[in-house]
């Protein structure tokens with residue numbers, strides 16, 4: 001029996017691991033298929049307690065997650081935290097307490113984004129995840145905010161007392177205050193720069209036209225006050241391609257747009273085209289995966305297979321978003337500037353490789369074509385093209401918000 005039993009146990013264990021991977025795949029699949037309902041409840045509640053020395057924010061969650069700190073509040077009093085694979089479809093918000101003046105949660109790509117307006121000189125001191133315990137059946141993501149310069153010694157781990165039911169009934173203001181402006185982060189990449197001039201036209205270099213277009217688009221987007229715009233370069237400098245992707249990842253970009261000007265052997269070829277990541281090139285995206293990325297840690301089983309499933313899911317969701325934005329962009333350019341035949345194409349451009357950032361590369365026109373070059377060299381016409389880009393960004397986020405609210 002023993003040997004048989006051992007073998008049985010052996011297979012049972014093998015089956016258990018497999019079951020785990022499948023269950024995890026199933027878990028993910030289940031999660032994915034019930035996205036609308038389960039996702040809406042991803043965040044159960046946001047609670048906080050504390051005073052002007054230390055304030056604790058507790059986010060009740062129905063599943064584990066990994067947080068990514070985009071801003072700790074030191075820079076401009078706004079703290080931004082992303083919780084991977086968590087949805088905040090209903091856009092919760094509230095008045096703060098202690099060092100937190102106001103807070104709002106919205107969706108940023110595949111993550112829930114918590115924005116908090118902090119009291120002057122306050123910043124996020126530490127954050128950690130608490131698993132279900134002590135009769136509490138859900139996860140809690142804890143964020144400690146402290147007044148700085150803080151000589152307040154914050155104890156290492158969250159004292160279990162904080163997870164008592166008493167806190168569970170923490171306050172939520174009756175009527176939520178006016179919403180904090182939920183700015184989407186747009187990263188604009190002016191192609192080439194510095195010792196890399198890009199294509200050469202009769203009137204000048206691609207790098208200069210790309211930068212002028214990027215600055216015009218930034219101004220246009222900031223005018224409405226709805227977007228936080230980050231440039232990969234704002235001067236004639238060379239930035240390695242991989243660093244441009246890192247800028248987008250570090251900024252927690254909701255959208256990445258790389259602006260280029262094309263060139264070809266035939267002078268009559270003209271028009272804009274939009275590139276998104278090709279399937280073939282998707283494999284190279286793994287090089288931009290970082291250890292701290294949520295899908296690298298979100299796999300509860302720690303199973304490589306499950307991690308890869310989560311990576312694939314993330315990348316596929318991002319590719320779908322990139323493709324939907326590209327279609328919207330082509331639609332907005334149509335009628336405002338010439339388009340190349342088959343204007344939405346795919347390629348393996350390095351700048352499109354971030355697995356979690358929806359990204360497109362826009363070839364604005366051909367410097368090898370006199371009409372296109374004249375259009376791109378003229379600030380008014382170039383501005384009109386950037387206007388089409390800005391309108392397509394508005395459309396894209398209006399659609400994203402509409403879908404999330406369903």
Ligand SMILES: [Zn+2]
Pocket residue numbers: 191192198199206260261262
């Ligand atoms: Zn280029």
